Amino acid sequence: MNKMTTERIRTLLCDMIRCDTINPMGRPHKLTRTVERPLVDLLQGVFAGTGAVVTPLPVSELHENLEIRIAGRQDGPPLFFESHMDTVPADDWPDTALTPRVDGDVVYGRGACDDKGPLVSMVAAVLDILESGEPPPYPVILLAAGDEESTQTGIRQYVGDHRGPYQIAVFGEPTSNVPVIQHKGVVRWDITIKGVSAHTSQPEFGRNAIHEMIKVIRRLADYQDEIEALHSNPLLSGPRINVTRIDGGRTRNAVPDECTIWVDYRIMPGLDSAEERQKVIDDLALLGLDIAHAEPQVAMPPLSTSPESALVRQAVAICGAVTGREIAPVGAPYGTDAAWIDTGTPTLVIGPGDIKHAHAIDEFVTMTEVMQCAEIHRRLMMHDWRAE
Ligand SMILES: [Zn+2]
Incomplete structure (x- = not known):
């Protein structure tokens, strides 16, 4: 990270947690806006005047996506990054779920790790690239997706309308910054x-x-x-x-x-x-x-990226360098939005936070992991995949 400070990204994460993007998950609700609207508004403000092209994309009466696109030095197939804006309900955590609490390195709140921590890491990487003034080799798309937690209509509609090709695809979910390359x-x-x-x-x-x-x-x-x-x-x-x-x-x-x-x-x-x-x-x-x-x-569909792919080899090297840990790619028992990307696109899932804490009371993420993941994303976005 050249331009992003932990303080700035922590403030942004807390603002994102304050946005009520609870997905009713098919239950009765009183919403007169999309689930994702407060966070769409926030992110449109964050990217205003940065040079990114920011486009809200309606999905249904209840859901929408937000596409954030930055130009590359060359045209060519973009790199695709995605995290979701909606969260699971917080019925069992009613008073403080949407009131972020900071305790040292830790941020608590609904969505802290699933999926606003991973989303803020991607946002931080894009902002850092825009503010440093050095464009990435190829265009980068960051999709802030709607409706992951219920029926994945956000990503399904997006890839239906924008088939690609994409050079790589990276999905943000809490994986403790370890690349997940396969799931069922x-x-x-x-x-x-x-x-x-x-x-x-x-x-x-x-x-x-x-x-x-x-x-x-x-x-x-x-x-x-x-x-x-x-x-x-x-x-x-x-x-x-x-x-x-x-x-x-x-x-x-x-x-x-x-x-x-x-x-x-x-x-x-x-x-x-x-x-x-x-x-x-x-x-x-x-x-x-x-x-x-x-x-x-x-x-x-399952996610079936080969451990031998250039994306996985680079991601493992980058994760190791950024976290200082020995990193090996893993499989996950749960499914993610990554399932919906075309099977020809090298794809992985990575993000700060632990899936154990997702959907649970006192869900949290550490800023250390958020900032490390932002740096991982920045390096993935700046890598020249065609030169591999
Ligand atoms: Zn998630």
Whole structure:
């Protein structure tokens, strides 16, 4: 960092935490503006007169993105940076969640680590480049995204409208400044079995949908174990299939004529969510039951960046130099917005703060990590990726 002081970035982070960008997450709400609007207003003010091109991009009545674009010395595919503006609710932390508290190096508040700490690191890097007067080799886009915490409509709409190509993509989430280069995808859908009702004294005249669903659930568990052996990954645990809900039955004395389960299938890097779901459907068909599969409620691709890519090698070197620690790239069990970028773009996730504290009471981030991450971003933005 040439121009940014910890004090200045801490003040900006505290201002960002004061912005109420709580995502209602599908629950009833009284908002008459977008979730992200207060932070969009703040960031527009921060970048006013800096030379950055700042564009609010509506996503829906409830959400919006803010694109911050700076020119490079040359035209060419931009570098893409993204962190999200929305936060999870703070029902369990009502009084002080939006009142930032500073204690030495630590800043507490809703969003301190998820995701305003990572976002302020990217903002600081862009401001530092603009104020130092030396443009980056190629254009840089910083997308402050909406609606990450609920249905990722912000990033999905943006990459739908702006397909790229991008030279690299960097997503900000709390990773303790360690590059996350792979995570699982997820596909969720409902499976329903139709049975035939009958009096429970003579079940032979019916077909018990719950009993048949037990065969499906057993098969899903075996299936997971079988594919685990096929898809081992040094950075991650194996594929995971969970039945997260079961519904069925009408009365105590009737054979149930219907049973529905919710399935959550975590897809390994390198695999396609739709194809993997189809394999499950084909496998369950061998049971010979009357099974119906609903359309997926969610289908998020995995993040599958190679540890050998130029982005990862450079990022590891930069993180090591900036933090003074031995850094190795890791995988993450959770999903992020990075899943939605085109799979041809070398992509990683990095940010200050620990995911353990995200979504929790007394969520916090340290300014040491914020400033280190800002420097990591600045170096990633200033690197000539075409010269690799
Ligand atoms: Zn987040």
